Amino acid sequence: MPVQTSPLLRLTGALGARAQAALGWLRWGAARSPVRLALFAAVSLCAAWVPLGQVGAANDFYDTHLVQPYEEAAVRTVLEYRQLPLWNPWVCGGTYAPGGPYARFDSPAFALSLAFGARRAEGLILWLLLLLGMEGAFRWTRFHTGSALAALAVAPAFALNGFFGVCWSLGWIIFVGFELVPWALLGAARVARGEAAGIGLLAASFALMLGFGGTYPVPLCAVACALEWGRGLWQSRARGRWPAIAWLSVAAALFTAGASAFRLWPVLETMGAVPRVMAGAPAHSLEEMMRMAFWPASGGGGTDAVMYVGPALLPLAAAAVWARRRPLWPVAFLALLVWLASGYAPRPWPVAFAYLRELPIFGSLRYPERFLIPASLFFVECAAVGLAFVLAVARRGRRRRAWALGAAGMVLAAVVNWGLQVKEFGALAERSTLVAPVPRVDQPFAQSRGNRWAQTDLFWINRGSIACGEAFPVPMSERLRGDAPQEEYLADATAGTARRVLWSPNRIDVDVDATRPTELWINQNWHPGWLANVGEVVSRDGLLAVKLPAGHQRVSLRFWPRSAMGGWAVSALAVCLWVWLTRRGRRASPGQWAAAGTVPLAAALLIRVAWAQGAAPVPIRNPDGEQVLVGAVPANAASIHARFDAPVELVAAAISPQPDPDGVVHLDLYWRVDGPVSRAVGIFTHADGPNGGFKTADHEVLSGTYFFQNAPRGQLIRDDAALSAHDYEPGTWTVRVGLWNVSGDGNRIPVRDGAGQRPAEDRLPIGTFQVPPRPDAGTDAGGAP
């Protein structure tokens, strides 16, 4: 007698059977690269559709004018001058191009810029990087879950992160290099499991990320790789292969440094000479970060959706709780990275981001929320684990058809998530500030005073912009002029004549007729990479100059920087060694890998010793242009000799007795630091005026240059501050200063004055200034000139 079943069960059974069949097909497709890549290419194209349609217009957001000229200049240098993009005369009065962290021409994507133009190539590069990010996330997720279908379903969630849409709209395409993070993690994972194949993957990922520019992808990826490597090492602990893994890990680090040397060397050289100082205590609550990741851009403003990964993966991640192998590692990593991303948000436990900032390079990071990008990868892994678990039960467990229905529903949810992300990606990309592209004007190159807010516009009229808005103190000469009658001239105009014969970014020829020894000055910044066929290249307050003998000569200047040339040589050597060892296969032992990895490093050291050339130094100055380190307290400063409950002494202070003609009161504080001080310590400066008037000039960084933590020990540091007093109440104002914890508890640091007394509220009075009565109370001093 046939078994009676309900219609609902029959329907479930039928649907379940179809779901099983569909899942079978999907598994088949996910495991095949051509099918999978076609799908990823199509999804990436949907996301990049809006950006691709915008490349006919120019992005006018001011950060674009910071980043874009590097690529435009590199394209022009290669195509029109047939030179390598080494020197960029259009930016900041001339800069060392590979040393700038925002240059992205040292990557394969530059070929697209050469072929299509820098702006039109951006859309194509974005699309390709999205595709690369999806495939990388797929491979890494499959590596950990073993399920191709689960990896396929969740991988786009990483690659379509809302951050990349934001990057597009703000002209930060360099940060789309984050798409290479899963490839680097896969490399680290394989190295930590004793697979030499991971070395190439890790090294190539970092080299590409560095070549593509940006200050965040590499250090944040390094953190994620360290976590991934630690996981791999732990999971390999029972195999007794730790010595081999240790050698391979050393080799991976060495080959990564070697392969990246072409860019790593110039960037480290530049940034080492001119460290980027980043203060502030950015903070993000958990709620804000949840909105960044799961809330649509259209639902609110501010930071909503800026890290969008979509909410439809949440049920998949939740399902991982029931998985046989629970995703403890990715959950732990996710928690750690979210903790870092929260920055200085108030909480009962320590600030992880503050600890990270103690490390070199990480101290210059401003935006902790970007840790949510690698975090999203571990979130994606959790979702993949959940889905893989349900898929496995649907294949091998009881009630397979019902589970197959559930699995199909989860896959459908993942696909819906793709759609949500594509929609948000487009919405974020549409925030771009688009303007019509400006026509090019062909005229001989000259420096203009320029405008960093429109640097790209000036590039198109072949004008360099002395006005510079880089994120680090660029080595710049104060002698640069935006009104020079000619760009190459003699320092002493009566000594003869100079006439430009040839101009290009990396080579300048000038005919000089000199009646006596003189100097040829070029209206560009000096760099030690500049060489001349005659005379001696020198720096004149940072200006490029050549000391010349008397007579007629054709002076030929060319730019040939050690770190770029040496870096490329080291990288080429590293690649050759990697190819050789890879061809040897298993015959190459881990020890040999490590030994070979030292060769590029040795080559770099050899080049460094044999080719004496450093970086252009940057004078350490206050924001007002005055020296920071001084030998003695000047006569106009009053002795203070106050000591704080930290190894800091306020030695003296000088206050202008009244506002200058512009209405500004200048304060000079002379500090001495004798020991370790927390980075959190900053200066408060209060001005107490008549009738309860109160103004501040607080600052966290001494002279805009040093935190107390890294201030030179035992030296006298002149710290310049100023108050705009044009609208202050007339009368006597008393200035009080002190130290406080800018982050953390926010408390003031106790202080004792020169007589050993503790001032009220730990505010040290250092002097007064007088605001005179306004001659015309009805006139706004900030209005008419």
Next chain:
Amino acid sequence: MVGACVVAAVVRSLTAHAPGPTRTLSPAERLEVGRAAAALEPRWRLETVHRFPGDCWSADDDLGASEWTWVREEAGRRGVPVTEIFRAIDQDLHAFPVVPPRKSNACPCKPRPFYG
């Protein structure tokens, strides 16, 4: 399929178009625009001094922001690309003596450690 996507991306990229003004300023207009910018600069400078007292680079940078806003407005008023306005300012700086508080140079880059 991947090839079709490549073709679609390239075609979309190459056909994206944003027409803009192509008119150029006459020499007389260029002179006029350059003089107008020169006349405005002292006021911009004074405003920047109070926004960033004692901070040379920030004050210059803030002046750049004021100039940038004006350049865009002026380009819109005159129906020319922004580059025409920048050319006018550049030519004015070369053609006339630069009298303080106007400057023909810029303070070396020293970005602020904190952006609030």
